[in-house]
Amino acid sequence: MSEWAWRYDDYCITSKSRAEEPLYDELREETDLTANLVQKGIRRAIEAVTGGVEKLKQGEKTSQPKFDSWSIVYDKRSATFNDDHATLSTPNGRVSAEYVLPPENEREDTPFGRYYESDNWNVSRATLQYDENEDTFYLHVTLKNPDYGSDGAERQESESRDDAPENGVVLGVDLNVTGAFAVTSTAESIGSADFLTHKRDQYDQRRACLQQTGTRSAVLTIQSIGSQFSEWSLDWLHNRANDLIEEAGDADVDGIIFEDLTHIRESIANGSKFQQWAYAKFVELVEYKVESTELFVDFVNPAYTSQRCSHCGCTHKDNRDDKQFECQSCRYEVNADYNAAKNIANRYCGYIHCGQKSRGGWATSQLALKSGTLNVNGEYTPSALRG
Known part of the structure; x- marks a missing residue:
């Protein structure tokens, strides 16, 4: 996808909507991935190309973005995150991926205990990465604190989790x-x-x-x-x-x-x-x-x-x-x-x-x-x- 968007010498494609029309149906047929996952793949490639274009505009040297490892980005539409496992959308239906958890009495001092099990942090997305050398999949889960913006600044007007709808x-x-x-x-x-x-x-x-x-x-x-x-x-x-x-x-x-x-x-x-x-x-x-x-x-x-x-x-x-x-x-x-x-x-x-x-x-x-x-x-x- 990044190769397709980068192929123009003077005009790279940096619009996700423009990339979807020629790429979407072909990718669905070739990969059997769900609509959401194909969308995420196109978006990721276009974001990488956009980053490269910005570097060129600033006079920096760069080349076509390349992804060296196999990975898929999941959000809450294509994955469900549970206490001890996640369910992931795949071409063969949903699969369950059990977490490898630290002992319960040691979790408090681990990232899992401090963030994943904390009521102050919510799962926003995850990236499934394949390690070809080890023939193993790793799920990297991204969490965010609803009381803080993406720049780390506290949101003064945001509602607390106690006031947020539970249903x-x-x-x-x-x-x-x-x-x-x-x-x-x-x-x-x-x-x-x-x-x-x-x-x-x-x-x-x-x-x-x-x-x-x-x-x-x-x-x-x-x-x-x-x-x-x-x-x-x-x-x-x-x-x-x-x-x-x-x-x-x-x-x-x-x-x-x-x-x-x-x-x-x-x-x-x-x-x-x-x-x-x-x-x-x-x-x-x-x-x-x-x-x-x-x-x-x-x-x-x-x-x-x-x-x-x-x-x-x-x-x-x-x-x-x-x-x-x-x-x-x-x-x-x-x-x-x-x-x-x-x-x-x-x-x-x-x-x-x-x-x-x-x-x-x-x-x-x-x-x-x-x-x-x-x-x-x-x-x-x-x-x-x-x-």
């Missing part, structure tokens, strides 16, 4: 092959999976008719309509991603929670490759777009989210019948996709409740509903109804 709010999202494309825990339906499938079927039918013709003109037409449909599909998914982020903003949440992507691919394995691409691309676009916001994206284990009652917790295979959900225990009736979206958000809140650290360092978390929030203990906090 975060998350939005659960259930993705579907039929009906609404995405349903949120605030009961918002986003897009139509049926409409998307219908458009794809129309394209397939037209392509099949042209293939039967077999003429050169028909081949060229197939290529043309294929390109048009690809552009239309990507634009449609972009708009739906914007709709979801807008809903997250209206609900005033901190994070957007999906089921694990591996499960999404498996759940539609019998469907078309187009469906598999559409759902993976949608989540990728959401991850990409939240880069410019305060939101984060995370994932939960999908087990039984469609069969579990979000009202009483009863899990039974007969609870769900297509798009209808009726609990066999408490008789709670609701749209099945809405029920699943609430379970997805509630499961993430449960992780925090069990002691895992959230992306924002919260003590507890709540799930966003249409007219309020609900925590893992079932305590409901109403809010003004949104229009």
Whole structure:
């Protein structure tokens, strides 16, 4: 990436947005890294090039930046930092990296005890570095004190940690092959999976008719309509991603929670490759777009989210019948996709409740509903109804 940005003798690329357009899709395909990690890689390369350009402007001698070792930068969107381990996003899903900790009775005088375990310091990011000689990965965690600026000066107007909010709010999202494309825990339906499938079927039918013709003109037409449909599909998914982020903003949440992507691919394995691409691309676009916001994206284990009652917790295979959900225990009736979206958000809140650290360092978390929030203990906090 730095080679690409530095290749111009008189005009190096120092804009991250200008570098993303030609590099992003190629890097995603070549590396299988998540959207967030590709973004971080591009940003790191452009920052290095920018530093080199500044040296040249000051009359200093320099050359193209080179990275001698393999490394990845993680932030709270691509990693979760817990008391004794971190979970990291990788091309093969999330992996857990356990910390090598000093003995508990000796921690107080170590950096881990003074900073990582201290309430006065927060994890801001981490760099995963690979030592080729030792064939070992090292995770370097960066922490910051919220009461001090980047220059070390105390922030006179900053709130203390005691006054900072302890709770975060998350939005659960259930993705579907039929009906609404995405349903949120605030009961918002986003897009139509049926409409998307219908458009794809129309394209397939037209392509099949042209293939039967077999003429050169028909081949060229197939290529043309294929390109048009690809552009239309990507634009449609972009708009739906914007709709979801807008809903997250209206609900005033901190994070957007999906089921694990591996499960999404498996759940539609019998469907078309187009469906598999559409759902993976949608989540990728959401991850990409939240880069410019305060939101984060995370994932939960999908087990039984469609069969579990979000009202009483009863899990039974007969609870769900297509798009209808009726609990066999408490008789709670609701749209099945809405029920699943609430379970997805509630499961993430449960992780925090069990002691895992959230992306924002919260003590507890709540799930966003249409007219309020609900925590893992079932305590409901109403809010003004949104229009």
